[in-house]
Amino acid sequence: MGYAVLAYDGEDAEAPARRQAARDRHLEVLTQWAGDGRLAFGTPLLADDGRALGSFMVLAVADEAGLRDYLAAEPFNNAGVWTRVTHFPFRIAPLPYRPLPQPGTPLAPRRTHTVVVARDGTDAGAPARRQAVRAAHLARVAPMAAEGTPRARRRHPRRAGRCHDRLRRGHRVRHRRKRAGLAGRGPLHDRRGLAGGRTLRHPLRAAALAAAAGRARLMPRLIEYAEAGPEVRAVFDAIKAARGVPDVNNFWKALAVDPATLKRTWESLTQVMAPGALDARTKEMLYLAVSMAAGCAYCTASHGAAARRAGMDEGMFGELLGVVGMAAETNRLAEALRVPIDPAFET
Numbered sequence: 629m630g631y632a633v634l635a636y637d638g639e640d641a642e643a644p645a646r647r648q649a650a651r652d653r654h655l656e657v658l659t660q661w662a663g664d665g666r667l668a669f670g671t672p673l674l675a676d677d678g679r680a681l682g683s684f685m686v687l688a689v690a691d692e693a694g695l696r697d698y699l700a701a702e703p704f705n706n707a708g709v710w711t712r713v714t715h716f717p718f719r720i721a722p723l724p725y726r727p728l729p730q731p732g733t734p735l736a737p738r739r740t741h742t743v744v745v746a747r748d749g750t751d752a753g754a755p756a757r758r759q760a761v762r763a764a765h766l767a768r769v770a771p772m773a774a775e776g777t778p779r780a781r782r783r784h785p786r787r788a789g790r791c792h793d794r795l796r797r798g799h800r801v802r803h804r805r806k807r808a809g810l811a812g813r814g815p816l817h818d819r820r821g822l823a824g825g826r827t828l829r830h831p832l833r834a835a836a837l838a839a840a841a842g843r844a845r846l847m848p849r850l851i852e853y854a855e856a857g858p859e860v861r862a863v864f865d866a867i868k869a870a871r872g873v874p875d876v877n878n879f880w881k882a883l884a885v886d887p888a889t890l891k892r893t894w895e896s897l898t899q900v901m902a903p904g905a906l907d908a909r910t911k912e913m914l915y916l917a918v919s920m921a922a923g924c925a926y927c928t929a930s931h932g933a934a935a936r937r938a939g940m941d942e943g944m945f946g947e948l949l950g951v952v953g954m955a956a957e958t959n960r961l962a963e964a965l966r967v968p969i970d971p972a973f974e975t
Contacts, residue, residue: 629669631695632718634745635710636682646709647680653703661687661698668720674744682710686718686744721766722946723773724953763932767920770949771956851884859887863894870898880925909938913948920952 637643661667669686687698695715699705705713741839748754853864853875864884869878884891899912912935919927932945 629720630689630720631687631715633685633687633698633715634682634715635685635696635704635713636673637680637709638711643709644679646707647704650707650709654709655702657703661701666694666698670832671741671743685705692850721769722942722949723766723770724950725773728912758809758973760929761925762926763916763920764923764948767928767952768974770920770953771951774950774953774957778943844942848882849885850881852881857887860884863887863890877930879930909940912938913944916951917948918953920949921956 633926637647658667658670662670667685668686668688669684671684672680673682675681675683675935683704685698687695689695689698699713700708704710748758799952851860853861856864864876866876867880880894883893901908901915903911912931915931916928916935919931935945
């Protein structure tokens with residue numbers, strides 16, 4: 629457990645001077661906290677023209693007392709550099725991150741990354757929505773972590789700066805709306821949570837989140853047992869008996885629109901996934917890895933649950949994510965470079 633601290637500088641004309649005056653003392657505190665392991669990461673938030681707009685800090689502290697100790701020691705907080713500070717408990721996801729820059733590393737001449745802060749919905753169904761897409765989300769970001777900066781989402785520094793300026797303006801607008809009793813309405817509302825916000829553009833999440841937001845989308849018809857014909861019921865009965873469950877999952881109900889496809893798929897899956905030279909856990913973990921690489925949110929969730937039932941623990945899952953991410957990175961490199969296959973690999 630730790631805390632993420634998102635702090636914004638003042639917007640008055642003297643704000644840059646206050647930051648500059650406190651900067652050396654700020655760096656001394658950060659060096660001390662990083663040296664004893666209490667600061668995992670720290671970075672300024674920059675505008676398009678390079679001006680500092682605030683700071684983002686990741687604290688490796690056990691509880692809120694550690695957070696209070698940091699804020700009490702932080703010169704930017706005490707000298708009026710930061711005028712608004714928010715903080716959130718968090719834990720680091722088990723992804724194959726690249727190493728952070730070490731002390732003495734020269735500063736990059738321009739911005740290199742974009743900080744994205746996204747908040748889940750606050751309704752009762754928000755935790756279930758997050759859990760439903762968690763495995764697919766991790767599968768999406770694991771290759772990005774291994775690669776460093778995700779090529780698909782890399783932005784030109786000026787665009788990234790404008791994006792952050794819009795975020796700053798959005799915060800101000802939201803607070804004004806809140807004071808006016810209009811919080812939760814308007815274009816900012818659907819950016820804030822795991823409910824179909826427009827900033828979540830990856831197709832794996834778009835389908836699940838669109839439904840959660842109440843937007844119309846194409847949905848398969850799910851055939852329930854009570855309305856199924858004899859052929860479908862026979863397959864459903866076989867699935868329930870084999871898995872010891874009271875009902876089949878939605879995948880089979882969707883396939884039941886075509887009884888022949890349903891029967892063939894169940895028979896093939898039963899044969900392929902039966903223990904053999906590979907045990908059941910290994911097969912489920914392989915299925916999970918392929919589902920992640922293929923970008924199938926449903927199969928990632930389904931076979932992630934099956935792999936856990938077969939004995940996969942969190943340590944195994946973390947290593948699996950690392951392998952998937954590394955394979956995605958090296959696959960892209962080998963294809964981009966058109967590397968010829970070594971004769972020794974031709975078997």
